[in-house]
Amino acid sequence: MKKKILITGGCGFVGRHLTKRLSVDPNNEITIVDNLSTGLKLEDWPEHLKCSVARMIYDDCVNFFEESTEKFDVVFHLAAIVEGRMTIENDPLKVAKDLIIDSAMFRWVVKTKPKKIVYFSSSAVYPIKYQERKYNIPLPESLIDFKKNKIDLPDMCYGWAKLVGEYLSYLAVNKYGLKVAVYRPFSGYGEDQDLNYPFPAIMKRIVKKEFPIKVWGDGRQSRDFIYIEDCISAILETYERINDASPLNLGTGIKTSFRDLIRLSCKLNNVPYKIKTLLEKPVGVYARYCDIRKQRYFGLKPKYSLEEGIAIVSNYIKKNNL
Missing domain, CATH: 3.90.25.10 (UDP-galactose 4-epimerase, domain 1)
Structure with a gap:
């Protein structure tokens, strides 16, 4: 049975690896939306990641969300502005565009109602007070809990933007009845x-x-540090099992x-x-x-x-x- 899949930001680093893995299944009908602000055209992908997709749309995903009424089975939302620590610290308002990207995506899924949304958050959402020289701990997912009004100061604008994205995921589930999986990658490479x-x-x-x-x-x-293929494996093994927007760390715990x-x-x-x-x-x-206990609960272990x-x-x- 065919599965219609949308990947926003699919030409970026994580998107390329995710697309390659999903493309192995002939039943996956993949559409990518990417404006190539940092990504690569499909024909320029590294040899080991080259694959075929049903449709490639080179455009800003915000434009796509405003114009499209198409229905998908699964939406993998990777589109974001990150660009490393120099951008995060020296150009925070550039990163703040992630708020626009995520709000457009969530407004769109409320209208089109895909069967599953997979939201890529970040370990930058975690309170910085637990990541200091004098005091640092392995970071468990439970440090942030919207039901208990439990949040604290995250890492710069990027952390705030992703924290808002997680809250929108929470609302999508609890106010609109959608199914959302949320992931918090650590230092993928x-x-x-x-x-x-x-x-x-x-x-x-x-x-x-x-x-x-x-x-x-x-x-x-x-x-x-966690290798990218371990991140992708963890996502593909769990995204159909998580529906309530409860986040899952992606890391080694080392x-x-x-x-x-x-x-x-x-x-x-x-x-x-x-x-x-x-x-x-x-x-x-x-x-x-990261704290790896929840990953272990799902049977995950880096290869x-x-x-x-x-x-x-x-x-x-x-x-x-x-």
């Missing part, structure tokens, strides 16, 4: 990720044998500092370790890593170790001479 993001940027410096290796801040800030990431990557690439700290660069919160992920990204950079 992969071989074809834009170099605005720290993981591929650091891997490139190491592969190109930059010495010393530049790191933003003092390098002691830490993140929860806290890794940028110094440790560089040290391990240097070892695996047989490159000497020495860093140059760029203290004037923005670094965000000190420590962000790829950090060492394996480093090898995949490093080899891709070498092979494609990036």
Whole structure:
């Protein structure tokens, strides 16, 4: 039986991997809407992600939502402005457009009533008071609870925008009877990720044998790095089981500092370790890593170790001479 699927932002990093995995099933009839602000045209996708879709619409998804009355079985809503820490901190009103994108999407689904909406939130929604140098904890989904009026200061405009998106997801379920799954990815990475993001940027410096290796801040800030295919697997294994907009973390639960990431990557690439700290660069919160208990409840466990992920990204950079 055919399943009509819409993916907004499908030409971006996460969207490409999601589309490739969904395209394997011939019953999935995929439509992508993407204005290519950061994404790649379908014909320019990396070889390992090339696939066919039923329809490609190169346009702003806000325009699509305003004009379309088409009905879909599943809507994967990935469209957003992120562009890394430099944009989040230095151009917050650019990121605030995410409020427009999400509100347009939720108004549209209320009219067209898809069978399922999958909303991509972010770990940036978590209160920054739990991510400080002096005090940080693995972040459980329960730290935010709209039913109990339980929210706190998230990470910059991007965190606020995604928190509003989660609240709209909550309203879509409780006021309009829709079915919504919400995901909070932590620091996803992969071989074809834009170099605005720290993981591929650091891997490139190491592969190109930059010495010393530049790191933003003092390098002691830490993140929860999860390989993109583990994120996609978790979503595809659970999105049909979550209907109430209750969020699910996507992470490993392992806290890794940028110094440790560089040290391990240097070892695996047989490159000497020495860093140059760029203290004037923005670094965000000190420590962000997830509580994995709810993922374990769903039977989820990452397939790829950090060492394996480093090898995949490093080899891709070498092979494609990036």
